[in-house]
Amino acid sequence: MLSRVAESMFWMSRYIERAENTARFLDVNFHLLLDLDKITEVDSRTYWEPLIMVTDDRERFLTLHTDFTAQAVSDFLVFNRQNPNSVFSCIALARENARSVIETIASEMWEQINRLYHFLNTADPTILQRDPYNFYRELKNGSHLFQGITDATFSRGEAWDFVQAGRYLERADNTSRLVDVKYHLLINPNKEEIDPIDNIQWMAVLKSCSALEAFRKVYLSRIEPETVLQYLVLDRQFPRTIYFCVAMLQEALWRISGSRRRDFSTNADRLVGKLEAELNYTTIDDIYQLGLHTWLEDLQKKLARIGDQVYQTYFSYHTFQDSEDVVLAPGSRSNALSSGNVKVSRAVWSQSDSSQQQQQQQQ
Amino acid sequence: MLVENSRPHLFDIYNPQTSRFYDEMFATDQTVWEHYNTLLHRFNELSPAEIEARKQIVNVFFLNQGITFTVYGADEGVERIFPFDIVPRIVPASEWDIIERGLTQRITALNLFLFDLYHEQKILRDKVVPAELVLGSKHFRREFMGVNPPLGVYIHITGSDIIRDGHGNYLVLEDNLRCPSGVSYMLENRQAMKRAFPTLFSNYRVRPIENYPQELVSILQQIAPSNPDNPSIALLTPGIYNSAYFEHSFLARQMGIELVEGRDLIVNDNKVYTRTTRGLKRIDVIYRRVDDDFLDPLVFRSDSKLGTPGLINAYRSGNVALANAIGTGVADDKVIYSFVPQIIKYYLGEDPILPNVPTYLASDPQDLVYILENLDKLVVKAANESGGYGMLVGPHATQAQRDQFAVLLKADPRNYVAQPTIALSRHPAFANDTSFTGCHIDLRPYVLYGETVKIVPGGLTRVALTPGSLVVNSSQGGGSKDTWVLFD
Numbered sequence: 001m002l003s004r005v006a007e008s009m010f011w012m013s014r015y016i017e018r019a020e021n022t023a024r025f026l027d028v029n030f031h032l033l034l035d036l037d038k039i040t041e042v043d044s045r046t047y048w049e050p051l052i053m054v055t056d057d058r059e060r061f062l063t064l065h066t067d068f069t070a071q072a073v074s075d076f077l078v079f080n081r082q083n084p085n086s087v088f089s090c091i092a093l094a095r096e097n098a099r100s101v102i103e104t105i106a107s108e109m110w111e112q113i114n115r116l117y118h119f120l121n122t123a124d125p126t127i128l129q130r131d132p133y134n135f136y137r138e139l140k141n142g143s144h145l146f147q148g149i150t151d152a153t154f155s156r157g158e159a160w161d162f163v164q165a166g167r168y169l170e171r172a173d174n175t176s177r178l179v180d181v182k183y184h185l186l187i188n189p190n191k192e193e194i195d196p197i198d199n200i201q202w203m204a205v206l207k208s209c210s211a212l213e214a215f216r217k218v219y220l221s222r223i224e225p226e227t228v229l230q231y232l233v234l235d236r237q238f239p240r241t242i243y244f245c246v247a248m249l250q251e252a253l254w255r256i257s258g259s260r261r262r263d264f265s266t267n268a269d270r271l272v273g274k275l276e277a278e279l280n281y282t283t284i285d286d287i288y289q290l291g292l293h294t295w296l297e298d299l300q301k302k303l304a305r306i307g308d309q310v311y312q313t314y315f316s317y318h319t320f321q322d323s324e325d326v327v328l329a330p331g332s333r334s335n336a337l338s339s340g341n342v343k344v345s346r347a348v349w350s351q352s353d354s355s356q357q358q359q360q361q362q363q
Numbered sequence: 364m365l366v367e368n369s370r371p372h373l374f375d376i377y378n379p380q381t382s383r384f385y386d387e388m389f390a391t392d393q394t395v396w397e398h399y400n401t402l403l404h405r406f407n408e409l410s411p412a413e414i415e416a417r418k419q420i421v422n423v424f425f426l427n428q429g430i431t432f433t434v435y436g437a438d439e440g441v442e443r444i445f446p447f448d449i450v451p452r453i454v455p456a457s458e459w460d461i462i463e464r465g466l467t468q469r470i471t472a473l474n475l476f477l478f479d480l481y482h483e484q485k486i487l488r489d490k491v492v493p494a495e496l497v498l499g500s501k502h503f504r505r506e507f508m509g510v511n512p513p514l515g516v517y518i519h520i521t522g523s524d525i526i527r528d529g530h531g532n533y534l535v536l537e538d539n540l541r542c543p544s545g546v547s548y549m550l551e552n553r554q555a556m557k558r559a560f561p562t563l564f565s566n567y568r569v570r571p572i573e574n575y576p577q578e579l580v581s582i583l584q585q586i587a588p589s590n591p592d593n594p595s596i597a598l599l600t601p602g603i604y605n606s607a608y609f610e611h612s613f614l615a616r617q618m619g620i621e622l623v624e625g626r627d628l629i630v631n632d633n634k635v636y637t638r639t640t641r642g643l644k645r646i647d648v649i650y651r652r653v654d655d656d657f658l659d660p661l662v663f664r665s666d667s668k669l670g671t672p673g674l675i676n677a678y679r680s681g682n683v684a685l686a687n688a689i690g691t692g693v694a695d696d697k698v699i700y701s702f703v704p705q706i707i708k709y710y711l712g713e714d715p716i717l718p719n720v721p722t723y724l725a726s727d728p729q730d731l732v733y734i735l736e737n738l739d740k741l742v743v744k745a746a747n748e749s750g751g752y753g754m755l756v757g758p759h760a761t762q763a764q765r766d767q768f769a770v771l772l773k774a775d776p777r778n779y780v781a782q783p784t785i786a787l788s789r790h791p792a793f794a795n796d797t798s799f800t801g802c803h804i805d806l807r808p809y810v811l812y813g814e815t816v817k818i819v820p821g822g823l824t825r826v827a828l829t830p831g832s833l834v835v836n837s838s839q840g841g842g843s844k845d846t847w848v849l850f851d
Contacts, residue, residue, distance in 0.1 A: 001639055001640055002621065002627050002637055002640075003638045003639060003640055004623075004624065004627050004638075006640045099603045099608070100602070102612045103612040103616040103622050158640065256640070314640045
């Protein structure tokens with residue numbers, strides 16, 4: 001398939017996934033605070049600021065707002081047009097990508113993404129205060145409906161695999177950020193016991209991944225930092241855990257290239273295989289030994305490099321000087337990035353500009 | 364129901380004003396043309412609310428399908444449905460026969476004209492068409508002198524605009540030889556009408572148009588310079604921000620060919636390839652919906668990011684076919700238009716079956732005097748503009764606008780023509796949600812030219828939904844309706 005089409009499928013999927021995750025974080029935070037209010041005096045700002053940290057947009061936020069109030073944060077993350085990671089921006093970008101592959105995707109997929117866009121475009125921003133429950137539910141359902149429609153109507157070819165790869169790469173990254181921020185906030189080294197507030201908060205983390213019920217079936221009521229971490233990072237069955245996402249990402253990438261274990265053919269395959277193996281044989285103690293934050297940051301770098309290699313192998317527009325071997329097989333080029341210069345936060349966090357800048361020029 | 368029965372029929376209160384206009388439906392203010400009889404009775408059974416409800420069904424269908432166009436200069440996300448009028452236009456077989464023969468003749472002659480211009484230029488030497496008008500046209504591409512397009516065809520897809528005057532005569536208003544748009548609306552309008560009025564549709568013997576995409580793709584196959592058994596064909600679009608992007612994606616999907624942008628293509632050794640996830644794939648034929656100027660930054664506009672460097676050399680080397688060919692714009696220039704009757708006579712020895720609208724050339728000193736004296740009666744057009752831009756409708760203009768055009772005309776006479784204001788024929792349209800209004804219409808049939816000329820029986824009937832307006836372009840508030848060409 002066309003490189004440009006593959007790239008649009010990949011990013012359409014990533015942006016929708018990102019929008020959904022942002023909606024999840026916000027939804028859960030909002031309800032968490034309803035509970036906390038009743039138990040203790042809380043400064044709600046300490047609960048809203050981390051959401052900005054999840055998406056790494058602190059600086060941009062502070063150019064627009066002075067204070068991390070519930071209203072400012074949720075508005076910034078949902079409706080703000082200047083924030084390229086807001087739910088609105090993500091859905092708008094997903095729609096642009098969908099439009100550019102409109103003849104490739106099923107028309108039902110296009111209609112759903114269009115509906116979601118019009119829903120956000122016409123929504124009254126005060127709904128975030130008036131009826132957040134229904135609003136976030138609508139958003140999550142909109143994303144689920146899109147995924148369901150895709151599942152039910154879209155051919156299982158290469159394009160489908162790029163949709164899967166985009167979704168799981170994004171989701172692995174999002175889950176790792178959520179865990180990172182919450183852990184940072186919740187672990188108080190001076191405290192021996194887990195108090196009820198912490199307990200509620202860990203429940204909230206699980207809920208934002210829709211993982212609370214699934215978690216309970218495994219660990220019953222033992223909601224502790226270790227078990228939650230173990231679950232969200234390493235569980236093999238729940239579809240939002242980091243291990244699961246990496247495994248699915250590997251499957252999708254290997255289907256695209258036709259790689260098998262012991263016989264990878266692209267750099268992206270090699271990196272994702274390596275990461276999967278690492279996670280497969282990692283224990284929670286290994287992670288603690290290195291320090292959770294360091295470990296997660298490293299994980300995010302690895303995901304970013306996989307994304308970059310997907311770009312290099314399949315999307316980047318080769319010129320003839322370097323394409324002699326490209327004609328033969330994807331990834332026969334070696335294009336290793338030195339590990340030092342990947343800026344985790346944004347380097348591979350948004351679509352390459354070439355896709356957007358081309359088009360403004362009209363006849 | 365008593366109330367229902369006492370309601371006046373919608374067509375009873377329609378005023379066709381047949382003394383002033385040619386009405387497509389009404390022969391006189393009281394009687395309809397025979398082929399509209401069934402339609403009259405069907406619509407008279409309906410109340411405005413019922414018609415409005417059917418119109419809404421159609422609009423929702425269009426919106427959800429994304430059958431929208433983007434308005435230039437408008438804010439992001441401003442997409443509009445191309446307004447659709449639910450009263451179909453009916454063309455009897457005898458009238459279609461004239462249109463079909465007339466267009467076949469015209470397009471054949473124009474193609475011979477293009478071939479001649481880019482080869483021997485006999486017609487210029489014989490002074491049938493003034494050489495300076497051709498050679499001075501900005502759409503004449505001297506770089507393509509001597510290039511032989513496959514089958515000798517330059518204009519594979521055309522859409523001439525046809526109007527009817529006050530006596531009901533069909534006239535050609537302009538020729539669009541540079542990949543005209545709108546055919547997706549022709550096809551979608553038919554789908555919409557079948558949904559909204561299935562019974563009425565089945566009461567008429569309407570000739571089908573649904574085979575248009577197949578006809579188009581077979582022409583594209585015929586012109587493949589390489590790989591004739593299974594040529595690889597792509598539709599080249601400027602991208603999602605182009606106002607006709609929906610149509611590009613629609614046609615690509617209908618034909619089952621790849622939709623590509625300039626940056627998806629790469630040229631090596633004068634061959635064109637697409638960049639795919641599996642490497643490079645050879646392309647044999649490009650149905651391009653990008654203007655000449657933006658095709659190749661090495662040859663045309665170097666600031667264009669839409670094009671593909673090297674594409675033109677690949678074309679010149681005969682390794683890829685383009686539909687339409689390059690340089691066809693020289694023959695749909697509004698000045699050259701006025702010579703089409705002579706062009707037909709010159710190449711075919713025939714009189715034109717479809718006449719032109721009388722045209723005055725500002726470059727002719729005598730005509731210029733006449734134009735300047737009669738600006739309040741004439742329509743003045745810039746030779747190279749399209750889409751209803753750069754145009755003065757004298758009778759509807761202010762004195763200041765006329766003065767401004769007088770200045771333009773004197774400064775650059777080569778660039779302007781003028782025509783008498785034609786009272787375009789009118790057709791009832793459900794334009795104001797409560798009743799039928801007579802609105803001016805035109806007709807754009809789509810002519811395909813490969814090994815032979817083929818015209819799908821139908822076309823896009825555009826309608827000026829603004830009361831009194833003569834401008835039917837979608838960018839200027841026009842809409843469209845389905846066009847039913849009948850079997851004998």
